[in-house]
Amino acid sequence: MLEAKNVVKTFDGFRALDGVSMTVPQGAVYGLVGPNGAGKSTIIRHFTGIYRPDSGEITLDGQPVYENPAVKGRMAAIPDDWYFFPQASIREMARLYAGTHPFFSWDRYHKLREVFPLSEKQPLRRMSKVMQKQAAFWLTMSCMPEVLVLDEPVDGLDPVMRRQVWSLLLGDVADRGTTVLVSSHNLRELEDVCDHVGILNKGKVLLERSLSDLQDNTVKIQAAYAAAEEPALPPELEVLHRSAVGRVYTYIIRGKREDILHRMQALSPLLLEAIPLTLEEIFIYELGGADYAVREIIL
Numbered sequence: 001m002l003e004a005k006n007v008v009k010t011f012d013g014f015r016a017l018d019g020v021s022m023t024v025p026q027g028a029v030y031g032l033v034g035p036n037g038a039g040k041s042t043i044i045r046h047f048t049g050i051y052r053p054d055s056g057e058i059t060l061d062g063q064p065v066y067e068n069p070a071v072k073g074r075m076a077a078i079p080d081d082w083y084f085f086p087q088a089s090i091r092e093m094a095r096l097y098a099g100t101h102p103f104f105s106w107d108r109y110h111k112l113r114e115v116f117p118l119s120e121k122q123p124l125r126r127m128s129k130v131m132q133k134q135a136a137f138w139l140t141m142s143c144m145p146e147v148l149v150l151d152e153p154v155d156g157l158d159p160v161m162r163r164q165v166w167s168l169l170l171g172d173v174a175d176r177g178t179t180v181l182v183s184s185h186n187l188r189e190l191e192d193v194c195d196h197v198g199i200l201n202k203g204k205v206l207l208e209r210s211l212s213d214l215q216d217n218t219v220k221i222q223a224a225y226a227a228a229e230e231p232a233l234p235p236e237l238e239v240l241h242r243s244a245v246g247r248v249y250t251y252i253i254r255g256k257r258e259d260i261l262h263r264m265q266a267l268s269p270l271l272l273e274a275i276p277l278t279l280e281e282i283f284i285y286e287l288g289g290a291d292y293a294v295r296e297i298i299l
């Protein structure tokens, strides 16, 4: 489990992180979402042991990450400014990674050659930014990390490559229980892949939930009634949103699915159906009062 406990980081008096606490369970795909300047890269640099917190702590399975080579050896990262030696090719960087990452697998490296259509011998600096990003994935995934930390990883990749990269990552999560922490300024990017989500804004975590928690506690219901008029809903239901198309009514209701369906049955509807909510919909209702910048990451 990767954890941040009350992490504060100040740059020249500016609090970039203002008491951030996050828990990334083992085997989770944790999406860290926030508008520009929220502090995503800063907390990610703490998780990868680049920054030392002013106060608070960052741990992997209870062990501090900062200046701890044993812990860092279990992790690999693709930061937003992925570094490579200017003259180096992918092959040469692979040799370097093999020396610095204890679980680097040449076997994996060779297999991934089929995924990434890149020259192994061309200097990385002559490649486009997108090709460099693909190279970063190739090398990082060859490290066979237990924990993978990715800062805006698929920005710029075309949809086919995005899908391939996600499928590789999720394959590692399923096969080896890899833990993935991934940041993005767009919730939609992470919607299909994450099972945990944290929202960061102005250096603070606004909300941190597992997807199953979120989906278990908010339900979208469609209903139609025999009467021309919509009946009054049971007053104990906490309706977050209501809309109607013709005589089909859609409600977003807080609470447990079975309980809500049971209560709605009292109205003898002709149609009563619970429909899965998208992550986007859940956050719109969860963060109803949040500021514009936060709503921007969702819409």
Ligand SMILES: Nc1ncnc2c1ncn2[C@@H]1O[C@H](COP(=O)(O)OP(=O)(O)OP(=O)(O)O)[C@@H](O)[C@H]1O
Binding pocket: 011, 012, 014, 016, 034, 035, 036, 037, 038, 039, 040, 041, 042, 043, 185
């Ligand atoms: N080294 C630094 N020195 C001074 N200020 C910094 C430094 N690093 C980050 N900041 C400030 O801290 C805040 C958070 O920055 P950070 O890069 O972590 O945000 P972010 O959520 O990753 O944003 P983006 O999506 O734009 O990359 C910003 O206001 C930024 O200007």
